[in-house]
Amino acid sequence: EVQLVESGGGLVQPGSPLKLSCVASGFTLSSTWLNWIRQAPGKGLEWVASITPDGRDTYYPDTVKGRFVVSKDNAKNTGYLQMNNLRSEDTAMYYCARGGDWFAYWGQGTLVTVSS
Amino acid sequence: DIQMTQSPASLSASLEEIVTITCKASQGIDDFLSWYQQKPGKSPQLLIYDATSLADGVPSRFSGSRSGTQFSLKISRPQVDDSGIYYCLQSYSTPWTFGGGTKLELK
Numbered sequence: 001e002v003q004l005v006e007s008g009g010g011l012v013q014p015g016s017p018l019k020l021s022c023v024a025s026g027f028t029l030s031s032t033w034l035n036w037i038r039q040a041p042g043k044g045l046e047w048v049a050s051i052t053p054d055g056r057d058t059y060y061p062d063t064v065k066g067r068f069v070v071s072k073d074n075a076k077n078t079g080y081l082q083m084n085n086l087r088s089e090d091t092a093m094y095y096c097a098r099g100g101d102w103f104a105y106w107g108q109g110t111l112v113t114v115s116s
Numbered sequence: 117d118i119q120m121t122q123s124p125a126s127l128s129a130s131l132e133e134i135v136t137i138t139c140k141a142s143q144g145i146d147d148f149l150s151w152y153q154q155k156p157g158k159s160p161q162l163l164i165y166d167a168t169s170l171a172d173g174v175p176s177r178f179s180g181s182r183s184g185t186q187f188s189l190k191i192s193r194p195q196v197d198d199s200g201i202y203y204c205l206q207s208y209s210t211p212w213t214f215g216g217g218t219k220l221e222l223k
Contacts, residue, residue, distance in 0.1 A: 035212075044203065044214055044215075044216050044217045045152075045205075045214040045217075047212040050210075050212070059211075095159055095160075101148055101150070101166070102150035102162060102165035102205070103152070103160070103162060104162050106160055107159065109159055
């Protein structure tokens with residue numbers, strides 16, 4: 001069974017870093033894209049990062065470029081989202097999702113709250 | 117960036133109706149369009165990929181179509197369980213962008 005489980009969310013102060021994890025099971029991360037999507041409270045979905053199967057290429061929207069870094073450890077079958085210099089507008093539920101052209105499987109999400 | 121304009125923002129439909137939700141892309145995206153359903157407190161679920169292909173396990177009352185840069189999700193004879201928020205996503209070019217969402221209420 002394909003499963004994605006996020007962790008690492010929490011309450012942090014503005015300017016702080018935070019690292020999210022996404023543990024995959026039922027498939028290997030080395031064979032697929034891994035993506036991160038967030039959803040601010042009561043708002044829509046926003047794509048925030050993607051990494052290619054071989055991990056060589058990463059992609060970000062301008063809203064997080066230079067602050068967020070996506071990576072993965074294929075040996076641990078785990079993906080990561082390192083978030084630096086967090087802002088209040090980064091407050092959201094963060095989901096990891098498997099897939100290239102579409103997101104076939106999603107995790108249950110981990111909540112990040114940025115507040116002083 | 118490619119903008120995805122989704123409409124309507126909300127709708128209320130009866131169980132006998134055909135529900136149609138549309139997404140219009142600001143430029144050509146070929147068939148790089150997928151649809152998702154999200155229920156309260158849950159993560160989104162894939163319904164349609166490549167504009168018209170039904171995802172595994174999704175009921176056949178859901179269908180997708182394309183006309184140029186306009187994409188539609190149709191639900192034929194919706195069930196009460198189809199209530200939720202629906203999103204489109206373009207994956208033609210980064211940044212991948214979602215539509216604003218459509219909140220569907222079945223009455």
